[in-house]
């Protein structure tokens with residue numbers, strides 16, 4: 001039987017592009033997100049290519065995650081790849097001006113949500129030779145920058161959680177990857193800037209940012225490696241992006 005991938009956050013950006021790319025490679029799809037209209041449109045678009053199962057799911061809700069997994073149709077119960085992609089940043093200002101609710105939402109989504117889904121799915125993947133967990137971390141996992149505070153810290157959790165999972169599943173057939181993209185053009189920044197289109201346009205103008213399709217190609221490449229290869233972490237930036245000098249603030 002063809003392989004099956006579960007992608008969280010498939011209604012936009014990386015997750016949407018990944019759904020299309022995995023489908024083009026013949027993978028069966030389990031797609032989740034909160035926006036049902038987009039899930040249904042995507043199902044309609046892809047179901048001529050491969051079997052597609054869509055589920056409205058807020059990853060922050062542990063009970064809903066457990067129910068979703070328990071209710072998976074039979075043809076979708078054997079999962080070879082989990083893409084833990086659902087996530088967000090809220091706000092780009094300094095920590096001392098941040099909204100505490102935004103911090104909690106990032107922690108609940110990027111950490112608790114990812115943990116909820118992993119806890120529900122990983123036991124089903126153990127002993128499946130060549131299975132893959134691909135966790136969406138970020139360059140913000142590895143490098144500090146002003147305004148990253150809780151977002152970057154939540155992604156540092158994802159990167160370390162990935163390494164720790166990998167230590168546990170060694171010898172169990174499952175690969176784990178921390179995928180760490182840099183500047184990428186998607187609704188991510190609209191969400192982060194509270195819907196401010198002008199700020200979004202300014203960020204990406206002339207930046208030649210990574211596109212969701214670039215990341216989707218990398219995801220499929222990771223999942224398609226021979227079973228004896230584990231890509232532990234993969235940090236990817238657009239060529240236009242690089243490190244800057246250390247900041248010295250003179251008073």
Ligand code: NDP
Nearest residue numbers: 009011012013014033034035058059086087184186187188
């Ligand atoms: P998008 O905003 O385009 O997509 C985010 C996806 O996450 C949407 O499908 C959204 O679906 C879903 N999502 C958000 N909150 C929840 C929730 N509580 N429950 C379920 N689904 C949720 O962003 P990207 O595609 O760019 O980002 C995808 C991942 O990659 C994120 O984890 C992000 O942190 C990470 N990343 C992004 C980078 C970038 O520059 N764009 C760079 C590095 C990492 P819905 O709203 O329908 O629920």
Ligand code: 8X3
Nearest residue numbers: 138139140181182183
């Ligand atoms: C998103 C990339 O640089 O905006 O994770 O934090 S960055």
